[in-house]
Amino acid sequence: MPRVVAAGAGGVLAAAVALPLPVPRRLRPVPRRESAPKSTTGFFPRIGAFVVALPDHPWLDRVVRGRVWIPLLGVLLAGIVAAQVEILKLGANMGSSLEQTTTLTTQNEQLRYNVASLSNDQRIERLATSMGMVLPPPGSVGYLVASQRADVTRALGNIHAPDTTAFMALAPGNGALVTGAGTSMLPTTPGVLAQAGTPGSATPTSTPSPTTTVASPGPAASGGVGTTTSSTTGTTTGSTTGAPTGSTTATPTDTTSTPQTTDQQPPTDPQTSTTAQSATTTPQSTTGTQSGSQAPATGAAPIQPAGGTQQSSGG
Amino acid sequence: MAVMDRRIGILFIVFVSLLGLALARAAYLGSVQAGSLERAAATQQVSNIVVPAPRGQITDRDGAELAISESADDIVADPYLIKNPVSASAELSSQLGTPQLTVLKLLTKPHTGFVYLAHLLPAAQATAISNLRIAGITLVPQARRVYPRGDEAAQVVGSVHLDGDGAGGIEFQYDKALEGTNGVRRIVSDARGQPISIDDLRPTVPGKTVALTIDSGLQQEVERVLAEVGAEYSPHGATAIAVDPSTGAVLALANWPASANGSAAAAQDQAIGLNYEPGSTFKAITVAGALQDGLVTPNTQFDIPPVLQFADRQIHDAEDHGYETLNVANILKVSSNIGADLIGMRLGAKRFDYWVRRFGFGQPTGVDLPGEQSGIVLHWWNYSGSSMANLPFGQGESVTPMQMVAAYSAIANGGTLRAPHVVQSVGGKATPIPPGRQIISPATASELRDMLRGVFADGGTASGAQIDGYDMAGKTGTANIAVDGHYSDSAYVASFIGMVPTDHPRLVVAVVVNQPHGSIFGGSVAAPAFQQIVGWAVPYLGIPPR
Numbered sequence: 015m016p017r018v019v020a021a022g023a024g025g026v027l028a029a030a031v032a033l034p035l036p037v038p039r040r041l042r043p044v045p046r047r048e049s050a051p052k053s054t055t056g057f058f059p060r061i062g063a064f065v066v067a068l069p070d071h072p073w074l075d076r077v078v079r080g081r082v083w084i085p086l087l088g089v090l091l092a093g094i095v096a097a098q099v100e101i102l103k104l105g106a107n108m109g110s111s112l113e114q115t116t117t118l119t120t121q122n123e124q125l126r127y128n129v130a131s132l133s134n135d136q137r138i139e140r141l142a143t144s145m146g147m148v149l150p151p152p153g154s155v156g157y158l159v160a161s162q163r164a165d166v167t168r169a170l171g172n173i174h175a176p177d178t179t180a181f182m183a184l185a186p187g188n189g190a191l192v193t194g195a196g197t198s199m200l201p202t203t204p205g206v207l208a209q210a211g212t213p214g215s216a217t218p219t220s221t222p223s224p225t226t227t228v229a230s231p232g233p234a235a236s237g238g239v240g241t242t243t244s245s246t247t248g249t250t251t252g253s254t255t256g257a258p259t260g261s262t263t264a265t266p267t268d269t270t271s272t273p274q275t276t277d278q279q280p281p282t283d284p285q286t287s288t289t290a291q292s293a294t295t296t297p298q299s300t301t302g303t304q305s306g307s308q309a310p311a312t313g314a315a316p317i318q319p320a321g322g323t324q325q326s327s328g329g
Numbered sequence: 330m331a332v333m334d335r336r337i338g339i340l341f342i343v344f345v346s347l348l349g350l351a352l353a354r355a356a357y358l359g360s361v362q363a364g365s366l367e368r369a370a371a372t373q374q375v376s377n378i379v380v381p382a383p384r385g386q387i388t389d390r391d392g393a394e395l396a397i398s399e400s401a402d403d404i405v406a407d408p409y410l411i412k413n414p415v416s417a418s419a420e421l422s423s424q425l426g427t428p429q430l431t432v433l434k435l436l437t438k439p440h441t442g443f444v445y446l447a448h449l450l451p452a453a454q455a456t457a458i459s460n461l462r463i464a465g466i467t468l469v470p471q472a473r474r475v476y477p478r479g480d481e482a483a484q485v486v487g488s489v490h491l492d493g494d495g496a497g498g499i500e501f502q503y504d505k506a507l508e509g510t511n512g513v514r515r516i517v518s519d520a521r522g523q524p525i526s527i528d529d530l531r532p533t534v535p536g537k538t539v540a541l542t543i544d545s546g547l548q549q550e551v552e553r554v555l556a557e558v559g560a561e562y563s564p565h566g567a568t569a570i571a572v573d574p575s576t577g578a579v580l581a582l583a584n585w586p587a588s589a590n591g592s593a594a595a596a597q598d599q600a601i602g603l604n605y606e607p608g609s610t611f612k613a614i615t616v617a618g619a620l621q622d623g624l625v626t627p628n629t630q631f632d633i634p635p636v637l638q639f640a641d642r643q644i645h646d647a648e649d650h651g652y653e654t655l656n657v658a659n660i661l662k663v664s665s666n667i668g669a670d671l672i673g674m675r676l677g678a679k680r681f682d683y684w685v686r687r688f689g690f691g692q693p694t695g696v697d698l699p700g701e702q703s704g705i706v707l708h709w710w711n712y713s714g715s716s717m718a719n720l721p722f723g724q725g726e727s728v729t730p731m732q733m734v735a736a737y738s739a740i741a742n743g744g745t746l747r748a749p750h751v752v753q754s755v756g757g758k759a760t761p762i763p764p765g766r767q768i769i770s771p772a773t774a775s776e777l778r779d780m781l782r783g784v785f786a787d788g789g790t791a792s793g794a795q796i797d798g799y800d801m802a803g804k805t806g807t808a809n810i811a812v813d814g815h816y817s818d819s820a821y822v823a824s825f826i827g828m829v830p831t832d833h834p835r836l837v838v839a840v841v842v843n844q845p846h847g848s849i850f851g852g853s854v855a856a857p858a859f860q861q862i863v864g865w866a867v868p869y870l871g872i873p874p875r
Contacts, residue, residue, distance in 0.1 A: 105525030112527065116400070120452040123399035130394040130477030135546040136553070152864045153798030157873040 374518050377530065381472045382509030385536030387486050387499055389545040390580075390753055394477055395486050396500065398536075401473035402455035404446040410465030411436050417463050421446065424458045448491060449473040474500075480587040482548050484598035485541065485579075485698065485751055498598070499539060499752065502699045506755050509536035537756030542578035547571060547866055554861045555585040555840075562845035562854055568599035569840045569862065570734045570749075574741035574828065576762050577749045579696070580836070580870075581862075600734075601693075601701040603843065604727040605822045608808025609664040609790075609851070611723030614736060615673050616657060617777050618684030621769045624675045627658045627780050637667045639718035644670055647807070662783035664790050664805060666722040673721025681720065682709035687768045688736040688746065690728055695748035695763065704728040723808060724816075730824075730841045737826045740778060741834035743771035778802045778831050791825060794856035796864050798874030802834075803827020803859065805851035810844065820844050825855035829863055835872050838862050 076082075131137075139149075358366060387396035404425070411417050418433035425432065425447050435444045446466075450458070455468050474489045487498020495504035512533030517526035551569045558567050564585070571581040584599050597603075619625045633653050637644040646666050660668030673681055685691065691706030705727040707716065719725045731749060739746040747765030754760055769777075781802035785795045790805040806824040809816035824841040828834035840855040840862070848854050866872070 102519065102525065105519065108527055109524040112524065117456075120400045120456075123397070123452075126394065126397060127399060127475060127477050130397065133393060134478055134549075136549045149865070150868065152796050152867045153874050155868040155874075157871070 377513055377515050380512035380514050380533045381470055382511050382533050383472055383535045384474060384493060385507040386538045388538060388540045389543045390541060393545040395482060396474060396476050398472045399475055400452040401449040401471045403448050403469040403471055404450055404458060405467045405469055406436055406444045406446050407442045407465045408436055408438050408444060409442050412464060420461050424454060482543050483587055484584050485543060485582050502697055503539050507536040507539060510534040539755050540753045541751050542580060542753045543751060544580045546869060548581040548583060550865045551581040551583040551862055554858050555583050558842055558858050559585040562842060562847050564842045565844040566599050567842045568730050570600050570730055572734050572738055572749055572837045574738035574834050574837045577738060577747040579749050579751045601696060601698055601729055601731045603729060604702050604704055606724050606808045607728050607733055608723040608806035610733060610804045610806035610824055610826050612661060612669045613777060613781060613804050614684060614688050615669050615721040616661060617769055617773060618680060619672045619676050620776055621773045622680060625657050625672060627776055628656050630654050630656050631668050631671045633665055633667050637670055640715035642715045642718040644718055658780040658783055661780045662789045669722040670718060673717055678709040678712050678717055690732055694731050694735045696731055697750050697752050702729050704732055723806060730839055733826055734837060734839045738837050739768055740774050741828045741837050744769040744774040782831050790852045791856040794860040796860060799829055799867060800831045800875045801827055801829045802831040805856055807849060807851045821849040823849055823851045823854035825851050825859045827859050829867060829872060830875060836866055
């Protein structure tokens, strides 16, 4: 049957014949297709099935209905608290570790400062001087030239750790120079030790060339007029008085090329010996500077200034 | 059973009620109080602290530490939080080493919450103060600069300001490399102040190590020798430089007085900051130019009158003599002013000026030290009629000791002028050797060295400075100092520059003594110092005798 639909305001009827609504068709029940039997052998499907069935699990039912859950919950809560406590303890440890790191860093810095201070060359030199060691004069240090046929294996075999015992055994005599293989310049008495650093002390006897080096860092280094020493060479003339005429007739020789060495003669002149001993008390004795009554090692008289001449800047 | 159910019901209600209260409280704190609590937590439990980067070390060429940094703290007080200022000041004053009254005054300073009690306190002292646990006292971590070897190479190493920035020397020149980057660390603490979380928001980057070419052993010896010169001649100042001429590496650079006394003169690095008239050491430059131009040879003879009339000037030699004939080698040997003038005349003003500048005078050498002076060298067109009367023998131009060392290094290494340098590596990376330029031929340099060898020979101005077994070359210098437009009769600069060994020099040493008293001559003041330095250095550096 057609339906009349009233529309709009004003009472205007707009009649229209509506089309009949389609009669809903009753759908035939579609038979549910049986899904293919799922495989129950897979891991995840079995887990899924277990989770789905968990609410109806009899064990859970027994826990909920029984009193087991109370201690279980208690244990869980205690675990949470314990975990929090552990976190706090870790935090505290972190703080103390940080503090320890700072402390160790500070100590490290302090130790580094100490190392730097203790390795001060001047300090070591002072200690060495107090032990009787002296610096050799520049001309008396020998240098070896490597042979073209050098046996590296043999050289390596000869390298060994320093023997502290042997060094300490030499300690009382340190201060003299050891030159060449097996030839020692070690003095026999401490008084003679000072000979090595005696400014102006001359060996009264001459030693024919070839000779070896003798540690005498005094005026030998200056080579100035009025200073006479037996520094690097063989024949030595002159005196210890500092007379301006004295000069060293030293002819420097290559100490490395001289196979023979000659021990330094102990001083027989008491005056020389005295000078030697007193010189050891002055630090200059190790540096080759003048001391005592010796003439200044300035050598030739320096050019005197021209009086009143402004253009006299001669060196 | 009904009783049991009822009890369970009651418990349930209680639990639910408590839970409801807790939730309500949490909601209140999390919403209404959230802002203020967040701020409070940020200030009380979260702190961002600056972790100062340790400043890089300065070492010598062998790694001996000349400057290092160590932890220190600034001690800060908040007077508002100090509950008992009297007892706090008593405890702090003993640790700070400050009078209690001074500390008390700071702790009670009105209208402020921030007062410095001490700066850069060593870590041990700061820890002791921290252990006092005085509320309102805070330690601000810092790093302080220490110099384990005291004043060694003080003017080269330099110093830092209170804030840690470089103030002079290498500390200033290489400040960027040395300072590193401060880190930022975020620390979250619990209510008891225990840190529960530490995050490095910005990592600390330590400063780089700057290794110098300075050899600590030689440096100390040079300083010792200069101290002896200072004690003996009481000069206004003195400086000494030792250089490896083949590379320009400065092995030692010392000044006297050292910086310990804190005087202004001590703070200046005279090696690069002293402008002085070089005197006779400059004759080598005059001769080098004439040799290179082919105007003279070592054997060229000059007639030397007792007095040379030049424009309105009368030029004398330092030692009176009659008419004599000297070759160029002997002019250098006896340091004849008149002879140098005659050589200069052959060069002429223009060529002389060319050679002066060719040797690098009138401009900084480029050494990697701050504050280098350039000297004062007139251009030839500014010469007066009598300029060439004194310029050739080292009067009328100002140079620095470093310039002289660079020039003599060129003579020593075969004619290559190269900027001296004091830094060997930065952060383990070697700094390149400054490029050099050939200014005279190797043959000319060799001839010049041969002639300078005569200065050590008998009759030479430095014959007393000879070292047995060693072949050396050098030149003395004694220069008047100009005061109020006139050369002083009492103020001189004594200097000596030499090299060893002559044929292939491995060491150039300059000693400049400003206004010595007692003796004034380069041959008697500076040359013996040179002799001591070289005498110590040759075995130390393994320089064999001839």
